[in-house]
Amino acid sequence: MHAPAMRSVGIVTLASILLVPFTLAIPIVDQFLAPGGYRRGANMMAVPLGGRLTHVGSDIHVMSANGTVVHIATPKPLGSPTATAVSPEQTGWITYASWLNNLGVPIGSFGTNWIVPPVPASQHGQTIFLFNSIEPGTFDGIMQPVLQYGPSAAGGGAFWAVATWYLLQDQTFFTTPVKVNPGQNLRGALSLVGSSGTTFNYHAGFTNVAGTELDINGSPQLEWATLTLEAYGVTAASDYPLGSTAFTSVGLELENGARPAISWSTVNDAPDGLSTTINVGGSVNAVVTIKY
Numbered sequence: 001m002h003a004p005a006m007r008s009v010g011i012v013t014l015a016s017i018l019l020v021p022f023t024l025a026i027p028i029v030d031q032f033l034a035p036g037g038y039r040r041g042a043n044m045m046a047v048p049l050g051g052r053l054t055h056v057g058s059d060i061h062v063m064s065a066n067g068t069v070v071h072i073a074t075p076k077p078l079g080s081p082t083a084t085a086v087s088p089e090q091t092g093w094i095t096y097a098s099w100l101n102n103l104g105v106p107i108g109s110f111g112t113n114w115i116v117p118p119v120p121a122s123q124h125g126q127t128i129f130l131f132n133s134i135e136p137g138t139f140d141g142i143m144q145p146v147l148q149y150g151p152s153a154a155g156g157g158a159f160w161a162v163a164t165w166y167l168l169q170d171q172t173f174f175t176t177p178v179k180v181n182p183g184q185n186l187r188g189a190l191s192l193v194g195s196s197g198t199t200f201n202y203h204a205g206f207t208n209v210a211g212t213e214l215d216i217n218g219s220p221q222l223e224w225a226t227l228t229l230e231a232y233g234v235t236a237a238s239d240y241p242l243g244s245t246a247f248t249s250v251g252l253e254l255e256n257g258a259r260p261a262i263s264w265s266t267v268n269d270a271p272d273g274l275s276t277t278i279n280v281g282g283s284v285n286a287v288v289t290i291k292y
């Protein structure tokens with residue numbers, strides 16, 4: 001149904017990676033699906049429950065809950081710096097609303113509520129991501145509380161689950177997915193909790209689902225806010241949930257407490273009938289609906 005999604009899935013299917021024994025003498029493509037597209041499995045890591053991420057020089061340290069460094073990652077550019085965020089053809093971003101903060105004051109918080117949709121009527125191994133996110137102005141990273149249906153590098157399957165992700169250049173970090181049910185209320189929230197010069201500390205997660213909180217210290221400033229439907233492996237309209245998903249109580253506050261007069265931009269997938277509508281704009285109790 002959606003050409004970009006089919007191209008992406010052509011790289012390799014997740015099931016084949018998981019099932020192939022490592023002794024097999026054929027080349028194994030080390031690619032796993034994350035929001036943003038397929039990425040190298042070696043550069044992906046689950047953050048331990050209660051742990052955190054900290055930028056140290058040009059590295060990112062993954063720390064467990066007791067402060068032990070369990071992994072050190074060195075982010076490297078992915079290539080085209082703008083591909084991650086702004087090119088739906090490359091990434092599987094189907095339809096979304098966004099706002100780029102150029103007001104000179106950092107985003108202090110960005111949150112929204114939405115309801116877990118019904119399970120899609122048909123199963124073709126598709127993966128659907130629904131999230132609010134903030135990204136650097138260079139579009140080479142993202143922090144996002146993500147509702148996921150289908151498989152990804154973090155886990156999942158033919159059910160809805162939530163996890164919080166931080167991606168920077170070629171590195172990917174996520175919390176362990178927590179299963180959620182259709183009809184369940186979610187609140188995805190991101191907040192700036194500290195800053196020093198050009199480095200920023202963020203906290204993100206689903207405020208009403210335990211085990212989804214993620215902290216990053218020393219991040220670049222996150223400046224582009226989005227509400228997004230992303231999908232891979234969709235081969236029929238019924239691979240999406242029925243109806244629509246409304247992001248409600250959308251709130252965005254600047255670090256100084258100001259509420260900017262946001263005019264949200266939208267990107268739609270008209271040929272496939274997938275669209276984003278701004279029902280109520282602005283930064284206080286905005287409402288944005290994604291129609292499948």
Ligand SMILES: *[C@@H]1O[C@H](CO)[C@@H](O)[C@H](O)[C@H]1NC(C)=O
Nearest residue numbers: 048064065066067068069070
């Ligand atoms: C801290 O956490 C790590 C990783 O989970 C564990 O291996 C280590 O034993 C823990 N150290 C202490 C002092 O509890």
